[in-house]
Amino acid sequence: MAPGESNLDTALRVIESAQLTPTEHLLLKEFVTEAVDPDSAARYVLQRVHSYYNSPRHVLEVHGDTxxxxxxxxxxxxxxxxxxxxxxxxxxxxxxxxxxxxxxxxxxxxxxxxxxxxxxxxxxxxxxxxxxxxxxxxxxxxxxxxxxxxxxxxxxxxxxxxxxxxxxxxxxxxxxxxxxxxxxxxxxxxxxxxxxxxxxxxxxxxxxxxxxxxxxxxxxxxxxxxxx
The missing domain is CATH 3.90.1200.10 (Aminoglycoside phosphotransferase (APH), C-terminal lobe)
Incomplete structure (x- = not known):
């Protein structure tokens, strides 16, 4: 997280940089910005995006069994x-x-x-x-x-x-x-x-x-x- 950047800002930046479809980008942004508690929604998105891109499923998709x-x-x-x-x-x-x-x-x-x-x-x-x-x-x-x-x-x-x-x-x-x-x-x-x-x-x-x-x-x- 950059100095002075909020969880919401970070989440939106991560969403933007993630390899997602345009529809997925839009849905995740709407989920965060329209949430009753944007900070909690942002933390959730950050955790799940981080978990996915460091998960066995993603490694298999990108690199295969090796x-x-x-x-x-x-x-x-x-x-x-x-x-x-x-x-x-x-x-x-x-x-x-x-x-x-x-x-x-x-x-x-x-x-x-x-x-x-x-x-x-x-x-x-x-x-x-x-x-x-x-x-x-x-x-x-x-x-x-x-x-x-x-x-x-x-x-x-x-x-x-x-x-x-x-x-x-x-x-x-x-x-x-x-x-x-x-x-x-x-x-x-x-x-x-x-x-x-x-x-x-x-x-x-x-x-x-x-x-x-x-x-x-x-x-x-x-x-x-x-x-x-």
Whole structure:
């Protein structure tokens, strides 16, 4: 931001310089200038534009797969290797302060906290899940998984890339302690039907073997519309 420049001025300047269509330029400018609180609208635009132009989606569009080699492999560790964060809550599955887990993938958008994975699974299998799906996922849901600290929203818009390398992860509102497979399956949930992005996510999670869990999740996704 230049000296004396307001958030509104900066947002308009960024919008003007962004590679957008004339219609997108006009809509974003109108959104900011006509907002009840222009400063808040400006901050929102600045955050989203910055997130997009430093996101895996934009890097793929501009540079292809080669632009993301630093994201899918950095040094000796996968960037999504499970952090050994201590769980100081009284529950195995909860948010970071021991409350309900928040995730738009979940029926009702939240559940828990729980000490048993079976209780978590019971919430996933809501009353609208058909009998065939229940039978197919039962063997997977009978497995026990460790509880791990999980970001739970590795959507491309939440992953920042700088010159092809992972530079940051934002939007931690869904973070908590989930079953070990959740980070992987939720990442695929966010890029389903986008082959290049799914390829990138799978590369980032190499070494993980949660294909059975992913198959079970995909069956549940089909029967769990948003807003349920």
């Amino acid at each position: 632009g993301l080699t630093g994201f899918v492999y950095t040094g000796q560790n996968s960037p999504v290797s499970k952090p050994r964060a201590s769980n100081f809550t009284p529950y195995r599955f909860a948010n970071t302060v021991g409350g309900p887990m928040i995730d738009h993938r979940l029926p009702d958008g939240q559940c828990g906290p729980f000490n048993q994975e079976s209780d978590f699974n019971n919430h996933l299998v809501h009353k609208y899940v058909g009998s065939t799906t229940r039978e197919e996922i039962a063997p997977v849901h009978s497995r026990q998984h460790q509880s791990f600290f999980t970001h739970a929203d590795f959507h491309p818009s939440n992953i920042l890339i700088d010159r092809g390398r992972l530079s940051g992860i934002i939007d931690w509102e869904c973070a908590g302690y989930f079953p070990a497979y959740w980070e992987f399956t939720k990442a695929i949930y966010g890029v389903e039907n986008n082959e290049p992005m799914e390829k990138m996510m799978r590369a980032a999670f190499r070494g993980e073997d949660f294909e059975d869990e992913l198959k079970a999740e995909k069956l549940l996704w089909r029967e769990t519309p948003l807003g349920l």
